[in-house]
Amino acid sequence: MRQAHTVAQVRAAEAELLARLPEGALMQRAAHGLATAVVDLLGGAYGARVLLLVGSGDNGGDALHAGALLARRGCRVEARLLSPRVHEGGLAALRRAGGRLVDAPGRPDVVVDGIVGIGGRPGLRPEAEQALAGLEGVPVVAVDVPSGVGVDTGELAGPHVRADLTVTFGTHKPAHLVDPAAQACGPVHLVDLGLDLPPTDVEALQAGDVAGLLPRPAPDAHKYTRGVVGVRAGSAQYPGAALLSVAGAACGLAGMVRFVPSTGSGRAGEPAVADRVREVHPEVVGAGRVQAWVVGSGGGDAAGDALAEALRDEVPTVVDADALRHVRPGAGRLVLTPHAGELAAVLECERAEVEAAPLASARRAAAELRAVVLLKGRRSVTARPDGRVRVTTSGTPWLATAGSGDVLGGLVGALLAAGLDPFDAASVGSWLHGAAATLASGGGPIVAGDVARALPALVRSLSTT
Structure with a gap:
């Protein structure tokens, strides 16, 4: 059975697991899964150009840590920060690995959408829309959910990312299963984080x-x-x-x-x-x-x-x-x-x-x-x-x-x-x-x-x- 959990259920399970793990371990699990999925999509890492679109939440941190891993594997990784507040540990890791911050990126081979996490409101801010406008035709990998979709409802409310692949963590969310948001996800790849999750009201038979x-x-x-x-x-x-x-x-x-x-x-x-x-x-x-x-x-x-x-x-x-x-x-x-x-x-x-x-x-x-x-x-x-x-x-x-x-x-x-x-x-x-x-x-x-x-x-x- 494929189960889809709400944001509140995921947050509670993450908090319980974080209390038992070393600091940063959960984000590293997510980042490794994300980086592996990006490499699989590209068909290889060396020489590929990767652009990270980074917001203020943990999804931005996942993107930055994944970017550091990709840079170590030979990718040319650039990050465009869309918020004055970003995950400091992820940013430091990206810089140490040779990743660069840019305001006007060139044309990448893949875009990693770390703009808005599962706690964000539906829709996108103008700066995010602008960043995406010049990247039409470039494959997009969404971190957890495509930014701008209604995570718990599967609804859309204004501009949103349309992903070619969504890499989600711990469990599926309703947006991955329910239209119209599911249409924006593309194929969904689940990275197991070891969360202890309760029963859920939304599921899909296999x-x-x-x-x-x-x-x-x-x-x-x-x-x-x-x-x-x-x-x-x-x-x-x-x-x-x-x-x-x-x-x-x-x-x-x-x-x-x-x-x-x-x-x-x-x-x-x-x-x-x-x-x-x-x-x-x-x-x-x-x-x-x-x-x-x-x-x-x-x-x-x-x-x-x-x-x-x-x-x-x-x-x-x-x-x-x-x-x-x-x-x-x-x-x-x-x-x-x-x-x-x-x-x-x-x-x-x-x-x-x-x-x-x-x-x-x-x-x-x-x-x-x-x-x-x-x-x-x-x-x-x-x-x-x-x-x-x-x-x-x-x-x-x-x-x-x-x-x-x-x-x-x-x-x-x-x-x-x-x-x-x-x-x-x-x-x-x-x-x-x-x-x-x-x-x-x-x-x-x-x-x-x-x-x-x-x-x-x-x-x-x-x-x-």
Whole structure:
């Protein structure tokens, strides 16, 4: 599990460790990890030109000490000080190693961003903006977090550094996982400092975690003990939503899929939606008892009635698309799967507000509706009503394709029917969805059906994880 700790949690753990270590030992650990990452990025040290942008905090000290190590390895290291107060020990170490202070640096091979640490406010001061303005196109290595991002919120508030690599210390922070700040981090390299950290509310599943949570059939299993998932999706206007929702549900993780069409789902001259579903998925059966429902995708005006009918069974229910408008607080064990626009409608705010603060928005919706909320996006956020969150880090940009959310809803429903609780079903389903898209894509374009077809092979691969 990749865990992300808040600034307060990190500071407390650092203070406890500092009390047991010789003075400066913790910063030296960080500096060695940072210097090694810079050399790896450069592909070597000797003769490389390194520019340190140094602020007043400990991140500036980390940058200066790392600069001293790089200078000893043959780099030409220059430092531009952006504050009258900098880490004195780090500055002395840099000078002893042959590093130079400059006001007007030349064009370096790499920039080390030590401007603002994890305790800084979002945004950059004008002098920092000016220093960065002439360095466009130069790779940037951020120390701990890109300067200017909201560390605990993952939000952006004005100018900020956009890093090609972020080297963080001790643990991940929410900004490393949650968009939009995560987009500014680039790849994140974690340097272990030996911190004793408490449990955290923000985490990201890894392949091994998903493998451990996946429901697997017992030796004496049959289709009913493995769980039955029902799908109420699609309409005459959107028959594809029914096919894709069923495709996600019929990935093999549940024992049976039932499809219940909306009343009057056929149009003159075209087969009823249920007939089209049976043609593509002959293993799918009709109405009956289920352990979970999937409702809403492509449901149109009938989605409210479909949700009401599903809720009468008092089983966990995935609520998507048109059905989201009809959700009421505390309606049952629900997993809501909105994109930013749909969540904005639920919260009665602008879409831009949700996109600017997905972590806060998902948490707010989960608390107000007393349901698990899976906010879909580049880094999907799954939130429980108590504020605990899992961020999905699997996936590919090619997953941004029509119908992929329908597949996701069906997949989450299958996991619910197979016995996972709503939080695990949503977060595991989101991870599988992203990983299956990556597998199906192979670096190229995909359509939603490709994701569903890739799920069995992905699950097989996880059995050996």
